[in-house]
Amino acid sequence: TSVLKTRLTALDNGLRVASEETGHATCTVGLWIGAGSRYESEKNNGAGFFLEHMAFKGTKKHPQTALEQEVESMGAHLSAYTSREHTAYYMKTLAKDLPKAVELLSEVVQHCSLNEADVEQQRAVVLRELEEVEGNLQEVCLDLLHATAFQGTPLSYSVLGTLSRQDLVEYLGSHYKAPRMVLSAAGGVNHEELVGLAKTHFSGLSFEYEGDAIPVLSPCRFTGSEIRMRDDAMPLAHVAIAVEGARVGSPDIVPLMVANSIIGSYDIKSGGGKNMSSRLAAMAAEENFCESFQAFHSSYSDTGLMGMYFVTDMHHIEDMMHWSQNAWSVMNMCTTVTDSDVARGKKSLKASLVAQLNGTTPICDDIGRHVLNYGRRVPLAEWDARINAVTPKMVRDVCSKYIYDKCPAVAAVGPVEQLPDYNRTRASMYWLRF
Numbered sequence: 001t002s003v004l005k006t007r008l009t010a011l012d013n014g015l016r017v018a019s020e021e022t023g024h025a026t027c028t029v030g031l032w033i034g035a036g037s038r039y040e041s042e043k044n045n046g047a048g049f050f051l052e053h054m055a056f057k058g059t060k061k062h063p064q065t066a067l068e069q070e071v072e073s074m075g076a077h078l079s080a081y082t083s084r085e086h087t088a089y090y091m092k093t094l095a096k097d098l099p100k101a102v103e104l105l106s107e108v109v110q111h112c113s114l115n116e117a118d119v120e121q122q123r124a125v126v127l128r129e130l131e132e133v134e135g136n137l138q139e140v141c142l143d144l145l146h147a148t149a150f151q152g153t154p155l156s157y158s159v160l161g162t163l164s165r166q167d168l169v170e171y172l173g174s175h176y177k178a179p180r181m182v183l184s185a186a187g188g189v190n191h192e193e194l195v196g197l198a199k200t201h202f203s204g205l206s207f208e209y210e211g212d213a214i215p216v217l218s219p220c221r222f223t224g225s226e227i228r229m230r231d232d233a234m235p236l237a238h239v240a241i242a243v244e245g246a247r248v249g250s251p252d253i254v255p256l257m258v259a260n261s262i263i264g265s266y267d268i269k270s271g272g273g274k275n276m277s278s279r280l281a282a283m284a285a286e287e288n289f290c291e292s293f294q295a296f297h298s299s300y301s302d303t304g305l306m307g308m309y310f311v312t313d314m315h316h317i318e319d320m321m322h323w324s325q326n327a328w329s330v331m332n333m334c335t336t337v338t339d340s341d342v343a344r345g346k347k348s349l350k351a352s353l354v355a356q357l358n359g360t361t362p363i364c365d366d367i368g369r370h371v372l373n374y375g376r377r378v379p380l381a382e383w384d385a386r387i388n389a390v391t392p393k394m395v396r397d398v399c400s401k402y403i404y405d406k407c408p409a410v411a412a413v414g415p416v417e418q419l420p421d422y423n424r425t426r427a428s429m430y431w432l433r434f
Helices: 047-054 064-073 095-110 116-134 137-149 165-175 191-202 253-263 279-287 314-328 339-355 360-374 380-388 392-403 422-431
Strands: 006-010 016-021 026-033 077-082 087-094 181-187 225-230 237-245 265-267 292-299 304-312 409-414
Touching: 006 191, 016 191, 016 360, 026 095, 026 360, 047 077, 047 087, 047 116, 047 165, 064 095, 087 095, 087 360, 095 181, 095 191, 116 137, 116 165, 137 225, 137 237, 137 304, 137 409, 181 191, 181 360, 225 422, 237 292, 237 314, 237 392, 253 292, 253 304, 253 339, 253 380, 253 392, 265 279, 279 292, 279 314, 292 314, 304 314, 314 422, 339 380, 339 392
Parallel strands: 016 181, 225 409
Antiparallel strands: 006 016, 026 087, 026 181, 077 087, 237 304, 237 409, 265 292, 292 304
16 A cells, blocks of 8 residues: 655745645544643633634634534534643545635634623533533543642643633734644645645734744643542542653653553453453453553653553552552563563554544544644654564663652542552652562
């Protein structure tokens, strides 16, 4: 099969246009913006998330009903998300409707109406969503983990929040600038056509900041610490333990991804049981230590979080903390990781990278995020080559660098009375070597 190539063009105002033509009859096109909760302050925390809600409430040219009818008549889907460092607005549609899709996206991003009544109405919607998220304990737990691990810095903010219209206007003015945006598309798209559409609809996007107002990302420091939300009425405890991980462009990322993939994940509801290849998963199944666990690595532009998230009953918290930390050491990450462990980790990592690109929307998202993170799309073949190059020694060295004798951050929600004292958890990080 021919290797699909991602093409990248920059407009005069700094907006980048990137696309991959796959020949599908459909396509996904969207704007990926280098802005998210990390660019907020205590005063305007939640601005990005709130704007995402306002985006579909109509533009200066199309009131909400007209906007919805336009999207509906194309049989398209308009969507958005906000994360800590990125915001995306995208549309999945028939390939022939690409021009209309780009036009609507340009309006949504540049001419969102932001009238006072809509802002007030959306505030209620956002508050309702906040309540829903509180029911998603994994999100609550990982938000708490960021709050404690990056305390006192903007990476500690949750993406969610509620604000005034003025806050939104100021946030838009300071962050929605052409050099921080990527118009990304995948599917039945023609790159030259996309560049032409970008020139038509986005050439007017500002690339200048008023005065010296260029927002510089404030440095984020990791703090080993712990946060507990004890609630004995809850049936299960949700616990996350993490150390500071690698930043987005770090050469350590790939060995850490392989290590994560060796530890793997487990869910009592899926099959495999004690025959699973991950030793921690096999043990969890055999001993009934937990309902589920997953190893994770989140990377940001200058730091990261590498850790384990697990759900268990109150009687197995201590066991799971012990074995989670052991997974970093006795499971050989820092000491005696074997060739076969690494070979298995590489295979499953490659499979998951391919599985993540199933369809035009995930490909479009991959392109948008990569161009913001690396200035280019990193092709799968390059990931494969970097994964192939990982040796057991690299895994041991890189894991020792990030894990051995480091202060972890711990977040726990639920019946967590049995969670070991933080100083004991901290001390076990020192003994991981032995």
